[in-house]
Amino acid sequence: MNDKKLVLVRQDSDGNKLLSWYPIVFGQLSHKPIAYADGVKAYERINANALATADMSNTKAVVHHDNTKILGRTNAGTLTLEVDEYGLLATVNMGKTQLHNDTLEQVQRGDLFEGSFLGTCTSYRDLHMGETPVREIMVINELRDVAIVTDAAYKGAIILKRSEINKSETMTDAEKKAQEQAEELKRSQEAAEKAKTDKLELERKLAEEQEAKKKAETEAAKANAELKRKEEAEKAAEELKRKAAEEQEGDYLKLVRKAAEADNGGTLVLERAAGDGTTTTEAQMIPKAVAELSIKGKEPIWEQLNTNHHPNAVGNIVLPYRSPKVGQTVAERAAYTRDTVSPQGNILQPKRFGHTFEITVETLAAAGDAYFQKLIVDGMKAADRKFDEYIYTKLLAGATPVAAASELTKADFDKLQAAVDSDGETSVMSTRSTFFEAKDVKIDAGSGRFLVEKTGKYKGETYDGLDYIYSSNFVEVANEKHVVMGDMSAGLATADWNKTEVIVDKLTGAKQGIIYVTVNKLMDAALCNPLVVVKSADLDQAA
Secondary structure, rough: OOHHHOOOOEOOOOOOOOEEEEEEEEOOOOOOOOEEEOOEEEEEEEEEOOOOOOEOOOEEEEEEEEEEEEEHHHHHOOOEEEEEEOOEEEEOOOOOOOHHHHHHHHHHHHHOEEEEEEEEEEEEEEEOOOOOEEEEEEEEEEEEEEEEEEEOOHHHHHHHOOHOOOHHHOOHHHHHHHHHHHHHHHHHHHHHHHHHHHHHHHHHHHHHHHHHHHHHHHHHHHHHHHHHHHHHHHHHHHHHHHHHHHHHOOHHHHHHHHHHHHOOOOOEEEEEHHOOOOOHHOOOOOOHHHHHOOOOOOOOOOOOOOEEEEOOOOOEEEOOOOOOOOOHHHHHHHHEOOOEEEEOOOOOOEEEEEEEEEEEEHHHHHOOOHHHHHHHHHHHHHHHHHHHHHHHHHHHHHEEEEEOOOOHHHHHHHHHHOOOOOOOOOOOEEEEEHHHHOOOOOOOOOOOOEEEEEEOOOEEEEOOOOEEEEEEOOOOOOOOOOOEEEOOHHHHEEEEEEEEEEEEOOOOHHOEEEEEEEEEEEEEEEOOOHHEEEEEEEOOOOO
């Protein structure tokens, strides 16, 4: 193979002649030692990363490193430089000057067939390959020129691309041996670096495993301690309940029946011994340990909103009379002595949410406790439903409106989410009808994905994974509908005073033989931070 034909001359699609060659090759030793200014004489090779930060913005292509014989330059766009796995490939768009024509003629004749470069080195390292001293150029700071020459420092600089020739045909035995030594040294260095990296990785994993084991042991100890504490608390509660049951005649159903049959027309039954502190009043109330009115496993919708909940709201109900007259009005007049304040300073005042149902005197006499228990439980569920509506009304009244979000689309959902000024967990709320409208909206034509998906009762999920709570308890004014989005843990405070009133009214419907029973729960909610809760514009297009 003729080495003098390895510099390539070709034409582009416009007919311009292009001259390409490798002025720099990576990882090859110079074919003879180079004498450096610091007195070192060694074979030279260029590291594969040497050009990573090189300034090649004003590099010239020249003949024999002669600045008077410029073929092209990078800042003029007539020279392009490309770094690949082999080295630096230089390509000149040749003009029609006498120099360009002469250079092309000399290349095609085989007079010029090698490449070279001129640049500044800012980092190198000296090493030995057996007895052979080698200086490896690590960083070339500035590449001043690339040249076509007749005597290159690197024999490999004449090769355009490895795929275009059989390398063994262009290298001498000495060059092959030098390259093999260089490759062996490179493999040894890479193996040493890998062994060092593997060791550090193993040490890191061992440290992580030890830390994880220590953390798991600590968490297990905490969990065991918490479990033991809960078991002890449950035992204490059971013992308190047992003692209270022994001291109290009958359960709350008997108290309600007694109230309905009392000569004074009824009484006020309060759960968990809340009262004005008098002995007479306390005797008419359900002991704290009696928990029949609690609903195990029931999770009202408002408890699923991740609100800033205050579970320890406490206080006493002050009855207007020692043996009060019955009726809803009496319950509303029973003052509560303790408000609570959210961390943001919002005052939460106990309000009554409840339900009144009626039974006949005959039913009261004949119905079993299980039937009556169901009526009480239904009343408590009705209180939670009214509290759901109350909370949604609070959010609609105080949430920050986002006028740009006026349709059920992915873009408008994104606008709502962008308007929530919080780093917390964002969730979405709407009425049931609005949710099912969004459930039919495709976010794109190809994937078949929808704006929201139903994941359970009262629950859904948006296309990007936000929790979506919907309910028919959420009520809006006529001809309006919205989507509410925000961080409920930072924006909404709720409190449940854990007080349940059972009011037996025998007088109001006495002529009809009807007894009214009202079940109230004491709860409240406040919008703490309107910036973390936003709402869409009115989505009712027909309004």
